Amino acid sequence: MFLKCLCEDIQGWPTQKQLEDQQMQEVSQQLKACKNSIDQKKTSAEELVSCAEESYDMLKTKISELKEIALKRELKLKELQELRNKRNKVAEHVPTNLKEAILIQRKEAELVESDIVRHQGSLAEAKANQIRLQQDIEAVKNKLTQQQEERQKSQTITAKKTAALREKVKEDTELLHYIRKLSGIRELPVEDPDAIQLEFISEGQDDSSLHLTMQLAADLSGRVYLKGAEVNIESLPVEDLIGAAVERNDPVMLVQTLKERWRSYKPIVSEIRKLSERHAVDWIQEEGVVRVLLGKRGTVICTLSVPKTYPQEGSISLVSVHGGYGEEGPMELEEKEEKSLQQWVDYLEEKYSKT
Structure with a gap:
């Protein structure tokens, strides 16, 4: 430094302070270099420590694997020894004579x-x-x-075929509606599409109305047949008429025969209903008798015989009287008097009115 200064102008020589600052700067640079070197060595040391820890963990893992391998080897040796023992036992049971064994x-x-x-x-x-x-x-x-x-x-x-036949039946029904109305029969609406309900129109307003319901069906060939029928008046016997019509598959015959029976049956039904409004009446169709309670106290039982053909044919006769002054046998009205059921009841009512 001194020789360098000699070669320069005296005015350019550094002062004491500049020299100290320069020395301080050099020392700082050296310290900084040392610090960097220390940091680098510290980083290297930390990396070495981390690597050492990983190596240690790997070593522990390898040791564990070696222990497992050693344990498996011992088990295999044990199994091998057992197989050898079994082989020796089997060898002991092998026949000595090889030909016999073969x-x-x-x-x-x-x-x-x-x-x-x-x-x-x-x-x-x-x-x-x-x-x-x-x-x-x-x-x-x-x-x-x-x-x-x-x-x-x-x-x-x-x-x-069934649809066509039903359409034809519908058309025929509409066509016959007017004819049935003129003949005293009219068709009533029903919910069942396979049924037809007819009403036999009564002449009087107070007369009972007969309803006939016929059930129709179609077979596999599409032929429509009469399956069954019923009426709304249970007391009217129609089983024989329905059976014959179903057997012959003839609903027209059923309507005609039922109309005739209803015409002959309706008068007595009307008479019985009118009598029931004034007296206690018991009509036993199976026996063909009518019992009427008469008398002031209603204790006189009069039994009348009513033929099945009444009122068209036959006459009514008195069978017996119970509960009056005594029992009486059969009686008949005079020929000039009417032989109706109402006439008989009026006669008996007058006779036993004080009983």
Whole structure:
């Protein structure tokens, strides 16, 4: 430094302070360099420590794996020893005569082969049966499919025929509506599409009205037939008429015969109803008798015989009287008097009015 200054102008020589500052700056740079070096060495040391820890962990893992391998090796050695012991035990039971052992083994092999042949035959037979059954099943399936197709076609044809017949029945019903009305019969509306309900129109307003309900059905060929019928008056006997009409499939005959029976039956029904308004009346159709309670106290029981053909044919007769002054036998009105049920009751009522 001194020699350097000698070569320069004296005015350019550094002062003491400048020299100190320069020295301080150099020292600071050296300290900074040392610090950087220390930091680098510290970082290297930390990396070495981290690497050492990883190596230590890896070493521990390897040691554990080695222990497991050693344990497995011991187990394998133990199993090997057990297999050796078993082999020695088996070797002890091996026949000394090798030819005898070979013969026994051959016989066993022959038995196994014969069983295999037998089972192969059974298996072949079973396969043949299976093939035959599959063929039968296919044939049955084809037959069922064909029958279903034919049934479906038949149902379709039947449905079309039924619809056409129902339309025709509807048209015929509308056409006959006016004729039925003129003949004393009119059709009533019903909810059941397979039923027809007819009303036999009464002449008087107070007379009972007879309703006939006929049930219709169609068979597979589309033919409409009379299935059954019923009336709204239970006391009117119609079972024989309905049975004959169903058997002959003749609803027209049923209407005609029922109309005739109702015409002959209606007068006595009207008389019975009128009598019931004044007296206690019991009409026993099966026995053909009418019992009436008469008298002041209603204790006189008069039994009258009513023929099934009444009032068109036959006459009413008194069968018995109970509860009056005594029992009386059959009685008849004079020929000039009417032989109606009402006439008989009026006569008996007057006779036993004080009883």
